[in-house]
Amino acid sequence: MPDIEGIKVLNLSSKKRAKELSEKYNVPLINSESAETYISIDDQPILHYGKNKLENSFIEGKFSTRISQYQGESLLKKAIGWQSTAQKHILDTTGGLGHDAFILALLGQKITVLEKNTGLCVLIEEALNNLPNLPYFNDARNNISVVNNDSRAFLSSAENFDVIYVDPMFNSKKKLKRTKQMEFLDNYLEEHDDPSVEFYESSFKRLVIKKELRAAPSIKDCSAISFKGSSVRYDVYLKGEK
Ligand SMILES: C[S@@+](CC[C@H](N)C(=O)[O-])C[C@H]1O[C@@H](n2cnc3c(N)ncnc32)[C@H](O)[C@@H]1O
Numbered sequence: 001m002p003d004i005e006g007i008k009v010l011n012l013s014s015k016k017r018a019k020e021l022s023e024k025y026n027v028p029l030i031n032s033e034s035a036e037t038y039i040s041i042d043d044q045p046i047l048h049y050g051k052n053k054l055e056n057s058f059i060e061g062k063f064s065t066r067i068s069q070y071q072g073e074s075l076l077k078k079a080i081g082w083q084s085t086a087q088k089h090i091l092d093t094t095g096g097l098g099h100d101a102f103i104l105a106l107l108g109q110k111i112t113v114l115e116k117n118t119g120l121c122v123l124i125e126e127a128l129n130n131l132p133n134l135p136y137f138n139d140a141r142n143n144i145s146v147v148n149n150d151s152r153a154f155l156s157s158a159e160n161f162d163v164i165y166v167d168p169m170f171n172s173k174k175k176l177k178r179t180k181q182m183e184f185l186d187n188y189l190e191e192h193d194d195p196s197v198e199f200y201e202s203s204f205k206r207l208v209i210k211k212e213l214r215a216a217p218s219i220k221d222c223s224a225i226s227f228k229g230s231s232v233r234y235d236v237y238l239k240g241e242k
Pocket residue numbers: 093094095096097098099100101114115116117120149150151152167168169170189192193194195
């Protein structure tokens with residue numbers, strides 16, 4: 001899997017932030033013109049992969065519409081067993097751009113986001129860092145922690161989380177209604193890893209697997225409950241949930 005060679009600072013005001021990220025993720029600050037895969041830190045961070053670029057903002061672009069309607073995420077709420085009175089601790093095992101994680105955080109849940117690609121971790125961190133200073137955004141930001149690791153490192157602690165959430169990359173050959181961000185991820189990540197089966201075999205309480213609506217389930221288990229939307233489906237497996 002390609003990953004970033006470093007973090008490039010484009011203006012002086014971003015230098016402190018770039019240094020913090022460089023230390024947290026153990027990637028060098030670079031100014032080389034020859035880097036192929038890197039993050040540039042400016043007002044808006046960008047992940048560069050050859051000629052392709054990926055931005056990740058929680059307040060601009062297509063995802064901001066989902067944010068403004070987060071209360072209406074009834075499918076996701078049902079999938080995680082959302083309750084207004086109790087905060088769940090969710091392990092997001094396939095962080096990506098942190099979109100699902102941020103919606104869950106806005107819904108008041110506590111999320112540990114695991115993403116094995118360092119470049120994507122930095123994009124999530126920066127999307128959180130660039131949120132306006134508003135109480136509900138601050139609460140959501142405080143509910144998320146980002147960890148750069150293969151989520152399999154957490155298999156033995158699955159039972160410590162109320163929900164294990166898996167959103168593996170869609171492998172469909174069909175011409176899906178893909179966003180530019182999804183196209184980028186498809187090329188950039190090259191391999192389509194999916195830790196669903198390993199987590200199914202762990203001592204989880206509640207396992208939620210996001211799938212394309214008509215895709216075959218990752219796991220054959222007739223006790224699974226599916227919540228279906230117009231394009232996606234959540235398959236829910238229960239083991240140790242009281
Ligand atoms: C489809 S994307 C997830 C999108 C995410 N749900 C969102 O809303 O932005 C899948 C991501 O999972 C990550 N991933 C896949 N297997 C993983 C693993 N075993 N550990 C950590 N991250 C993994 C990939 O690097 C990729 O970024």
